[in-house]
Amino acid sequence: MHTEDAGLVDSAVNTVAPAVPAAALAVVDALVRQLCSRHAGRLPFHGWHHVSFVRAKAVRFAGANGAEVSVVETAALVHDVNYLVRRNSPAAAGGELRMDVLARAGVPAPTARRIDEIVNEAEMANRGPDISLEAQALSDADTLFKALPMTPVMLSHRYLAENGITLRELADKIVGEQQDVHDGGYYFYNPDAAAAYSRWAATNLMLWQHIRESLDDHDVAELLDAVTSLGIIGVPPARPTRSRPGR
Numbered sequence: 001m002h003t004e005d006a007g008l009v010d011s012a013v014n015t016v017a018p019a020v021p022a023a024a025l026a027v028v029d030a031l032v033r034q035l036c037s038r039h040a041g042r043l044p045f046h047g048w049h050h051v052s053f054v055r056a057k058a059v060r061f062a063g064a065n066g067a068e069v070s071v072v073e074t075a076a077l078v079h080d081v082n083y084l085v086r087r088n089s090p091a092a093a094g095g096e097l098r099m100d101v102l103a104r105a106g107v108p109a110p111t112a113r114r115i116d117e118i119v120n121e122a123e124m125a126n127r128g129p130d131i132s133l134e135a136q137a138l139s140d141a142d143t144l145f146k147a148l149p150m151t152p153v154m155l156s157h158r159y160l161a162e163n164g165i166t167l168r169e170l171a172d173k174i175v176g177e178q179q180d181v182h183d184g185g186y187y188f189y190n191p192d193a194a195a196a197y198s199r200w201a202a203t204n205l206m207l208w209q210h211i212r213e214s215l216d217d218h219d220v221a222e223l224l225d226a227v228t229s230l231g232i233i234g235v236p237p238a239r240p241t242r243s244r245p246g247r
């Protein structure tokens with residue numbers, strides 16, 4: 001069953017949230033850009049470059065799977081604000097800031113709550129095989145960013161600096177969160193994304209497995225300590241947070 005009017009019901013298994021008004025979406029965009037710009041030094045990984053990529057891909061995946069595109073787009077814009085609230089935190093840590101941004105933009109409260117749910121549903125550490133279509137679209141976009149061949153080369157050191165963790169901790173996190181998802185066959189939900197990007201994902205996961213294995217070698221661990229002490233990662237340390245935008 002499919003209804004065009006108001007998009008209340010898309011199928012027997014998925015209830016589509018009401019659309020986000022275009023004016024509200026534009027304000028969410030402006031507020032998140034402002035946050036990312038103001039705190040760019042604290043978001044070397046999850047800054048606007050990440051948000052805008054995830055947003056663009058999430059919109060495409062939502063268009064493909066029939067999810068309400070404006071809801072997915074808005075969720076993508078606010079999905080990582082938790083990194084402004086606390087380093088190395090789960091999406092839920094950004095709930096208050098996320099809801100504040102959505103309220104300030106005029107997103108109706110029920111839709112805002114649904115967007116917050118979608119963000120949590122789509123999180124790699126939590127997601128299962130049967131999440132909503134909106135969460136699937138967001139997840140596929142965010143997962144693709146993780147699986148891009150350039151990400152470990154160009155951005156992983158930024159993740160370490162942003163979140164104050166070691167290479168071993170990041171390898172443990174990636175393998176710990178992604179192996180079961182990969183083995184369970186829902187790394188990507190969109191079949192075209194799975195066909196196009198699964199090789200990248202497998203290569204990425206193997207790289208992080210190998211990083212973890214290599215660090216068990218004492219001499220490699222010493223090498224890593226030596227490289228780290230060179231201070232190559234020139235990213236400012238994170239400061240304690242003020243979590244409210246536009247102030």
Ligand SMILES: [Fe+2]
Nearest residue numbers: 054079080142
């Ligand atoms: Fe993200």
